Amino acid sequence: MLTIKDLRVDVEGKEILKGIDLEVNAGEVHAIMGPNGSGKSTLAHVLAGRPGYEVVSGEVTLDGEDLLDKAPEERACDGVFLAFQYPVEVPGVNNTYFLKTALNAIRKSRGQEELDAMDFLQLAREKAKFVNMDEGLLKRSVNEGFSGGEKKRNEIFQMAVLEPRLAILDETDSGLDIDALRIVSEGVNALRREDRAIIVVTHYQRLLNYIVPDFVHVLSGGRIVKSGDRGLALELEEQGYGWIDKVASA
């Protein structure tokens, strides 16, 4: 589904990603782990099309189609979704309205009929229930005054409504206590599907106790230095990231 070949990315003139190769197939969950500054968040944002990143070389395709030339909204219409580490507050704009606008933009791009307010509300209520989000948050301004846990849950709720083919979760565990982590993870697990791939970007192994990955990649210094199964994450937790540097330089 997603193919990344020799991706090199500069941010403000500094090379952050130094040649990433990754193949993600439908139905798979990949975890990308790495210490701070390893480039894992950069990778997540480059895939979603955040401005300000310069792709120096390499290619990224989604189902064979070039992704890097597309605007963020076009990528969203193609089925890419990024759950933000720090979801943005949009005061004054109703959460339901925001998501209806998003879903209808995506539906329109696919030649599907747009949903009216009533149909959307029904869908939103179902999905909120599905990811265990308080319905009250639907009526509030986007993320405004939400707790850390509510913001993350709102991200997963958006994912449930937009039904992406490729979901990228950027440090979704950061700032969550164990209960919130469990609830958010349950939401993500409920959204695992045969035709959907998920990339989980995280610093800590603990999220992977809840969202069990098929593959684990360790990013260090802008490169994937080691790939393996879930066991790699556990080993990493035991040994720490210092171990990876040793393995990588060996």
Add this chain to the structure above:
Amino acid sequence: MSAVMPMDNHYADSFTAVRGSLPGAGLPWLDDLRAAAMDRYATIGLPTTRQEEWKYTNVRAIAKHSFQPSLAFCTGLVEDDLGDALMGDLEAHRFTFLNGRYSPQLSRPGKLPEGVEICSISSALQDMPEVLEPLLAKQADGSANGFAALNLAFFTDGAFVRLEEDARLERPIQLVYLTTAHGDPETHNLRNLIVAGAGSKATIIEHYLSIGGPVYLNNVVTEAVLSANADLEHYKLQQESLKGYHVSTLQALQARDSRLVSHSASVGASLARHDINSVLDAEGAQCSLNGLYITGGRQHVDFHTRVDHKKPEGVSREYYKGVLSGKSRAVFNGKVHVHQDAQKTDAEQSNRNLLLSRDAEVDTKPELEIYADDVKCSHGATIGQLDENSVFYLRSRGIPQPVARGMLTYGFAHDIVERMGLEPVRHLIENILVSKLPHVDPSGIGQ
């Protein structure tokens, strides 16, 4: 400034021609007030950018016109011509002024409760001049600048609102000022007088609208006197033609524990200048001044506020926001003067501006003068663009860039709208806001 000179003759000639037919002509005290104001104008002329208060607002465009005082009363308009502008869902005591004159046809005063009097200034001058004499031009005496002087010399009408002690008005008073410009450039000088007795309560909306294109000048002065514990919520909606000029002053005097809330929305006119001044003249007086300006093209808007804290324990709050696009320009000058006696003053001021284009420009200046030592005063001013991270967030959800920008702009401005307590007014302003954001679907955005 030499450009002002021909104007002096022009208005002096006009004054000579019309003074006998102005409302209240023949009342010695009023004749004197008008004549003194005309003299004052002859001395000071229109303001120039050399004056600090007008540094960023050049009125040369106004000065170059020979505006004629409007005397003709235009009839023939019916309510349907005004469409949604009258805010059909607003249940209010409506008084409409057409080209500077009270229009009974377009008014719906309704039944006024005991202790409340609302009529046109012109009829009040006819029916109860002795009531007006001690009140009129006491807060705004025409000395502030040339516009104020011209207003006092030439005013043709406006609303007179008097609330007796403890009179409480359930429905708002809707004052509609409609300009149907036609032919030669005209000036309409409107003067409102609001007298709120002790413990009284009212909501007053001043709504300035226009139909038609030609150039005109609306020159407005509103005086408000709030007695102890009076509660006045004042709306000023300026939605005039982009060829019009609008210059206005709200001058309030507040007694002990009185409360003034002023909401302004300024979206129309080629040049709009709003002076909003309140004197907190006794202990515990409170005022909140809120405002939103939205400009585009080559529009120019200027808000000058001044709060005088004269006595202890006064509270003032100011929240102003601006959204600018095109080559438009905005000025905000917020003066807070805390006098020596005004201990325990609590003053807060904020002015935030969103620039949507490279060529838009804002000059914002908080001005705090504090002569008491135990006070809490804060101010903040910002000028910025939309946050790119927020734009990316919306786009990453599939929302096209122009829509994302529109939604964030709406979000920026909405909290000022939200402060407006009257729902029909809020809707009107929200609709205006959304109409300036062509990519945004208005239904349900802010619910």
